[in-house]
Amino acid sequence: MAxxxxxxxxARTYLTSFLLVAIFYGxxxxxxxxxxxxxxxxxxxxxxxxxxxMAISLNLVVGFLGELSLGHAAxxxxxxxxxxxxxxxxxxxLPGWLSVVLAFVIGGIAAGIFGVIVGVPVLRxxxxxxxxxxxxxxxxxxNVLNSLYIGVDSAGVxxxxxxxxxxxxxxxxxxxxxxxxxxTGIKKFSYFSVGILLIVLTLIFVLNLMxxxxxxxxxxxxxxxxxxxxxxxxxxxxxxMAFVSSAVIAGLSGVLYALNFASLVAKKFDxxxxxxxxxxxxxxxxxxxxxxxxxxxxxxxxxxxLRGFSQYRMFIYSIVLIVMMLxxxxxxxVAWRQRLGLKIHTKKNGNSGSTAEDGKKEE
Amino acid sequence: xxxxxxxAMTGALAASFVVSASAAxxxxxxxxxxxxxxxxxxxxxxxxxxxxxxxxxxxxxxxVQFDWKFEDDTHDAETSVNAYNSLKxxxxxxxxxxxxxxxxxxxxxxxxxxxxxxxTPSASSxxxxxxxxxxxxxxFTDPNQGTASADYISQKGLGTKIGVIYNSSDAYSSGINTxxxxxAANVGLEVVANEAFTxxxxxxxxxxxxxxxxxxxxxxxxxxxxxxxSQILKAANDMGYAPKFFGCDGLDGILAVDGFDTSLAEGVMxxxxxxxxxxxDATKAxxxxxxEVSGGDVPNQFAAxxxxxxxxxxxxxxxxxxxxxxxxxxxxxxxxxxxTDPSFSYDGLTGSGMTWDASGAVSKxxxxxxxENGEYxxxxxxxxxxxxxxxxxxE
Numbered sequence: 001m002a003x004x005x006x007x008x009x010x011a012r013t014y015l016t017s018f019l020l021v022a023i024f025y026g027x028x029x030x031x032x033x034x035x036x037x038x039x040x041x042x043x044x045x046x047x048x049x050x051x052x053x054m055a056i057s058l059n060l061v062v063g064f065l066g067e068l069s070l071g072h073a074a075x076x077x078x079x080x081x082x083x084x085x086x087x088x089x090x091x092x093x094l095p096g097w098l099s100v101v102l103a104f105v106i107g108g109i110a111a112g113i114f115g116v117i118v119g120v121p122v123l124r125x126x127x128x129x130x131x132x133x134x135x136x137x138x139x140x141x142x143n144v145l146n147s148l149y150i151g152v153d154s155a156g157v158x159x160x161x162x163x164x165x166x167x168x169x170x171x172x173x174x175x176x177x178x179x180x181x182x183x184t185g186i187k188k189f190s191y192f193s194v195g196i197l198l199i200v201l202t203l204i205f206v207l208n209l210m211x212x213x214x215x216x217x218x219x220x221x222x223x224x225x226x227x228x229x230x231x232x233x234x235x236x237x238x239x240x241m242a243f244v245s246s247a248v249i250a251g252l253s254g255v256l257y258a259l260n261f262a263s264l265v266a267k268k269f270d271x272x273x274x275x276x277x278x279x280x281x282x283x284x285x286x287x288x289x290x291x292x293x294x295x296x297x298x299x300x301x302x303x304x305x306l307r308g309f310s311q312y313r314m315f316i317y318s319i320v321l322i323v324m325m326l327x328x329x330x331x332x333x334v335a336w337r338q339r340l341g342l343k344i345h346t347k348k349n350g351n352s353g354s355t356a357e358d359g360k361k362e363e
Numbered sequence: 364x365x366x367x368x369x370x371a372m373t374g375a376l377a378a379s380f381v382v383s384a385s386a387a388x389x390x391x392x393x394x395x396x397x398x399x400x401x402x403x404x405x406x407x408x409x410x411x412x413x414x415x416x417x418x419x420x421x422x423x424x425x426x427v428q429f430d431w432k433f434e435d436d437t438h439d440a441e442t443s444v445n446a447y448n449s450l451k452x453x454x455x456x457x458x459x460x461x462x463x464x465x466x467x468x469x470x471x472x473x474x475x476x477x478x479x480x481x482x483t484p485s486a487s488s489x490x491x492x493x494x495x496x497x498x499x500x501x502x503f504t505d506p507n508q509g510t511a512s513a514d515y516i517s518q519k520g521l522g523t524k525i526g527v528i529y530n531s532s533d534a535y536s537s538g539i540n541t542x543x544x545x546x547a548a549n550v551g552l553e554v555v556a557n558e559a560f561t562x563x564x565x566x567x568x569x570x571x572x573x574x575x576x577x578x579x580x581x582x583x584x585x586x587x588x589x590x591x592x593s594q595i596l597k598a599a600n601d602m603g604y605a606p607k608f609f610g611c612d613g614l615d616g617i618l619a620v621d622g623f624d625t626s627l628a629e630g631v632m633x634x635x636x637x638x639x640x641x642x643x644d645a646t647k648a649x650x651x652x653x654x655e656v657s658g659g660d661v662p663n664q665f666a667a668x669x670x671x672x673x674x675x676x677x678x679x680x681x682x683x684x685x686x687x688x689x690x691x692x693x694x695x696x697x698x699x700x701x702x703t704d705p706s707f708s709y710d711g712l713t714g715s716g717m718t719w720d721a722s723g724a725v726s727k728x729x730x731x732x733x734x735e736n737g738e739y740x741x742x743x744x745x746x747x748x749x750x751x752x753x754x755x756x757x758e
Contacts, residue, residue, distance in 0.1 A: 038448070039451040039452050040451075044445065182465070262468055262471065262472030264440075265440065265465050268441065307449055
């Protein structure tokens with residue numbers, strides 16, 4: 001019975017996650033095919049894909065590992081800058097698809113390396129230290145990228161943290177990265193299918209990880225560190241596994257995001273973005289992948305839908321956030337919904353009656 | 364219930380994303396700029412500036428009538444592209460924006476794909492116009508201010524031996540200086556001293572002023588912001604050295620420096636596209652309207668730039684004979700051809716005799732201002748003797 005219950009829940013998560021992505025993809029392609037997709041919606045597709053990946057990535061840390069990361073945008077930024085830098089320089093001489101694939105690989109690896117650098121010292125500790133360190137890391141990376149100048153001429157590559165003129169470039173040299181101006185002149189590469197493909201790969205990876213032996217160990221650490229340790233789980237290495245995987249996904253998402261715009265600045269990946277992604281995770285329900293996907297779509301699209309309110313846009317956006325949060329989680333609302341005889345999908349009451357089909361209906 | 368909400372939200376989403384056609388009688392012109400967030404001062408000013416210009420164009424009842432909409436981009440490239448796309452859905456045919464440089468680069472790339480005519484009031488980086496041939500600027504690119512300043516000094520005969528004090532740690536200042544030096548050599552100005560300082564040692568600039576004095580400079584060029592400039596003026600006054608001072612738009616604001624004796628700034632000349640206290644009729648009328656629209660604010664140069672953008676488009680549009688039923692791309696081609704035509708020129712708040720070449724950079728006679736009795740006065744062409752008078756007075 002217990003095994004059966006577990007199977008159902010796992011199957012349900014798989015099914016709803018992939019079904020959601022399939023519906024999203026199908027609907028967009030259908031509207032696009034019929035010629036009714038507006039420019040606004042088209043422009044939002046890639047950012048939505050990138051934020052879905054970010055939400056899944058952060059969910060791995062917050063929902064499954066039970067640690068708090070307040071600087072997740074920094075990993076996105078690392079992936080974006082390294083990937084795009086490669087794409088704009090070495091990648092320019094390669095065939096288009098190869099340079100894009102390599103940009104993703106390199107961006108992901110770069111973010112992963114930062115994940116190791118941040119994770120190794122901090123994840124040895126238990127407590128809220130990761131939140132503090134990731135917060136600081138985000139600010140450090142933003143400020144360094146904000147003042148970094150890189151140029152290339154016949155004498156080689158020049159670096160400066162001061163200004164464009166202290167690069168001492170030859171007049172024919174090319175400045176590749178201009179501090180606060182960031183990287184400009186990115187040749188856009190934005191295909192919705194690529195975004196969906198990345199989401200699907202991310203889902204396959206994360207869901208399989210969570211249902212593997214390692215995933216059990218990770219959730220065991222979340223639930224009780226001491227108990228996990230007592231059965232011989234190596235805390236640091238499993239924590240690191242979750243955290244670095246999450247950083248790599250964030251890096252990939254950063255590359256996807258950056259290739260969608262002609263210019264890239266470090267300022268975009270600030271504290272606000274990290275918090276925004278955290279809101280997606282919390283709103284979607286910590287540890288719920290389908291929830292994270294839905295929340296990421298809503299939170300990215302909502303501010304654009306509210307353009308009609310002009311300067312009250314962000315004000316109304318915040319109110320909607322509060323209302324949604326209350327509706328989802330406040331005990332009074334939950335009781336009210338139950339009185340109305342609604343089936344509530346919460347993690348605890350996933351009893352045998354709630355099957356994969358139920359999960360489908362609820363979404 | 365949850366299902367119902369999901370369906371309702373999906374419905375709302377779908378509804379908001381489905382193309383809707385609307386009647387077209389006026390040409391749809393869009394504006395994008397930050398009206399919220401840290402750069403809101405610039406975007407809001409540009410918005411009011413465009414609003415005033417659109418109202419004037421429509422009230423004048425010419426062949427070109429505008430339907431205008433302004434979207435907020437919070438000075439963020441992603442939001443700016445979203446704003447651009449939602450304006451496109453609205454039916455935008457011409458873009459008067461965007462206000463800030465980085466969003467303008469992202470939006471510019473989109474506009475190149477759509478072949479949409481773009482004229483930015485204030486995105487001053489060279490990269491902006493390099494994005495595509497459909498993108499135009501009404502402001503000088505930063506380095507071009509240097510060229511314009513050298514030309515201006517030489518044409519007006521303001522000085523022969525030039526000293527320069529600039530901030531080598533600042534892209535704005537170094538950029539202007541590099542071009543100033545190059546142009547000075549062309550127009551026969553003799554640069555006798557070229558003194559640098561950095562952000563870290565900008566507290567005492569006596570050495571630099573002394574070097575200019577020793578070299579016998581009769582005019583000091585200050586391509587810097589107003590705070591260090593106020594120290595230079597004070598240092599020069601302390602050592603009894605009274606050359607002419609000449610600066611760029613970075614000096615705008617010198618009269619408002621805390622604890623600065625503004626009488627020292629008397630006779631300082633600066634090249635700036637617009638000052639609200641100028642006494643010409645066009646500026647006065649604009650300032651008055653701006654105060655009405657914005658609820659009492661005084662317009663800055665962004666407002667004036669944005670106002671001019673709309674007016675230029677209107678003027679070029681009438682010459683090119685654009686109509687509301689043309690596609691954005693056709694309008695763009697027509698406007699591009701007209702605006703880069705050598706016979707086209709525009710007189711506005713931020714300069715007179717403006718022309719554009721195919722690169723999209725503006726060429727205009729910069730407006731020289733001189734500080735007199737604690738106020739900016741234009742050194743205009745008509746009052747040539749007034750300017751000499753002012754200069755003599757300053758000496």
